[in-house]
Amino acid sequence: xxxxxxxxxxxxxxxxxxxxxxxxxxxxxxxxxxxxxxxxxxxxxxxxxxxxxxxxxxxxxxxxxxxxxxxxxxxxxxxxxxxxxxxxxxxxxxxxxxxxxxxxxxxxxxxxxxx
Amino acid sequence: xxxxxxxxxxxxxxxxxxxxxxxxxxxxxxxxxxxxxxxxxxxxxxxxxxxxxxxxxxxxxxxxxxxxxxxxxxxxxxxxxxxxxxxxxxxxxxxxxxxxxxxxxxxxxxxxxxxxxxxxxxxxxxxxxxxxxxxxxxxxxxxxxxxxxxxxxxxxxxxxxxxxxxxxxxxxxxxxxxxxxxxxxxxxxxxxxxxxxxxxxxxxxxxxxxxxxxxxxxxxxxxxxxxxxxxxxxxxxxxxxxxxxxxxxxxxxxxxxxxxxxxxxxxxxxxxxxxxxxxxxxxxxxxxxxxxxxxxxxxxxxxxxxxxxxxxxxxxxxxxx
Ligand code: SF4
Numbered sequence: 001x002x003x004x005x006x007x008x009x010x011x012x013x014x015x016x017x018x019x020x021x022x023x024x025x026x027x028x029x030x031x032x033x034x035x036x037x038x039x040x041x042x043x044x045x046x047x048x049x050x051x052x053x054x055x056x057x058x059x060x061x062x063x064x065x066x067x068x069x070x071x072x073x074x075x076x077x078x079x080x081x082x083x084x085x086x087x088x089x090x091x092x093x094x095x096x097x098x099x100x101x102x103x104x105x106x107x108x109x110x111x112x113x114x115x
Numbered sequence: 116x117x118x119x120x121x122x123x124x125x126x127x128x129x130x131x132x133x134x135x136x137x138x139x140x141x142x143x144x145x146x147x148x149x150x151x152x153x154x155x156x157x158x159x160x161x162x163x164x165x166x167x168x169x170x171x172x173x174x175x176x177x178x179x180x181x182x183x184x185x186x187x188x189x190x191x192x193x194x195x196x197x198x199x200x201x202x203x204x205x206x207x208x209x210x211x212x213x214x215x216x217x218x219x220x221x222x223x224x225x226x227x228x229x230x231x232x233x234x235x236x237x238x239x240x241x242x243x244x245x246x247x248x249x250x251x252x253x254x255x256x257x258x259x260x261x262x263x264x265x266x267x268x269x270x271x272x273x274x275x276x277x278x279x280x281x282x283x284x285x286x287x288x289x290x291x292x293x294x295x296x297x298x299x300x301x302x303x304x305x306x307x308x309x310x311x312x313x314x315x316x317x318x319x320x321x322x323x324x325x326x327x328x329x330x331x332x333x334x335x336x337x338x339x340x341x342x343x344x345x346x347x348x349x350x351x352x353x354x355x356x357x358x359x360x361x362x363x364x365x366x367x368x369x370x371x372x373x374x375x376x377x378x379x380x381x382x383x384x385x386x387x388x389x390x391x392x393x394x395x396x397x398x399x400x401x402x403x404x405x406x407x408x409x410x411x412x413x414x415x416x417x418x419x420x421x422x423x424x425x426x427x428x429x430x431x432x433x434x435x436x
Contacts, residue, residue, distance in 0.1 A: 027399065072369045078328070091380060099295060
């Protein structure tokens with residue numbers, strides 16, 4: 001099978017954010033990450049497009065996405081002082097939504113930087 | 116980190132002839148930093164590449180990065196702040212006693228040589244890592260180092276840059292600064308953003324048990340935080356968004372699987388020098404992106420009554436004496 005090639009892909013594993021990676025993939029798995037370092041190669045090769053996990057879990061049981069979102073919104077809305085934390089392994093677009101969520105909830109907003 | 120004396124990695128690559136890594140191990144944590152941005156690159160101003168550049172490594176122990184360094188300074192653990200302060204004094208020809216220097220585990224000759232080299236450089240760059248900013252002194256260490264870089268500009272061009280670690284932490288700083296005015300440790304509980312690390316930073320909040328719900332995205336505190344913090348996450352309803360079922364997911368009430376950034380999800384990520392990079396996802400993930408899920412959450416919360424009823428002030432404002 002021939003692999004598809006993506007040039008100048010971006011690796012987000014470390015702060016270097018190398019944007020010159022050549023990825024060879026077959027749509028479910030990346031087989032080769034050229035120019036990436038050992039860490040970057042591991043990062044690209046370990047993530048697949050397979051359905052490894054359930055869409056969502058509620059109390060450890062599998063649940064549909066919509067139900068999980070609804071429950072999450074209720075839990076956060078009911079709380080007096082919710083905390084929104086993390087945002088390292090995610091895109092800026094999602095981070096912006098998190099800031100909006102914290103604003104809406106009157107929540108605490110914090111990232112990995114404060115550790 | 117607003118207001119720091121810094122530059123982009125492009126400038127470092129083109130011009131920096133004197134590079135100091137402080138409290139970091141780029142050879143193992145940022146493997147392509149040397150080759151892509153700093154010491155190995157040839158440029159118009161430094162045509163001989165590695166030969167035109169000097170690299171100094173300051174750390175408490177020998178790491179794999181030592182091999183790449185021209186000069187290695189082994190500082191005593193917890194004495195970074197003292198060493199930076201001594202350097203700041205030496206740079207300005209102020210008196211420093213031998214005992215003070217001995218305390219850092221280094222000698223006067225070594226430090227005099229370093230200061231002389233720093234002043235002789237055309238373009239110096241200080242990269243500092245977690246070994247500096249996460250040990251005794253914490254942000255005071257970073258602040259001292261940034262001041263040293265600023266003060267060096269009386270003699271030559273000098274900049275400082277944090278070696279940011281995992282993923283898009285730089286982006287989180289930048290986005291929070293843009294949206295709220297502060298980089299982290301923010302509270303909206305008065306209806307407007309306030310900044311107070313130590314009070315609003317996550318570890319402290321969790322260890323004290325201040326929050327009564329937690330939304331964790333793109334992080335795994337269940338694997339990295341101190342046990343009392345994890346115990347509190349177990350007690351309260353925790354919601355996790357992650358491409359994997361993580362340690363935190365196992366103690367959470369709700370886990371939602373999302374696409375991994377840069378692999379199944381597109382968007383933007385910031386490099387450590389605060390340059391935004393577009394992502395090129397290679398795979399089509401069966402899971403939604405973080406952005407989509409948080410936006411849906413926002414919509415779901417917006418459909419509920421606002422936490423602060425119309426015309427009321429936040430209770431904690433009136434509760435204050
Ligand atoms: S390829 Fe290596 S150095 Fe570059 S961003 Fe990825 S992990 Fe970092």
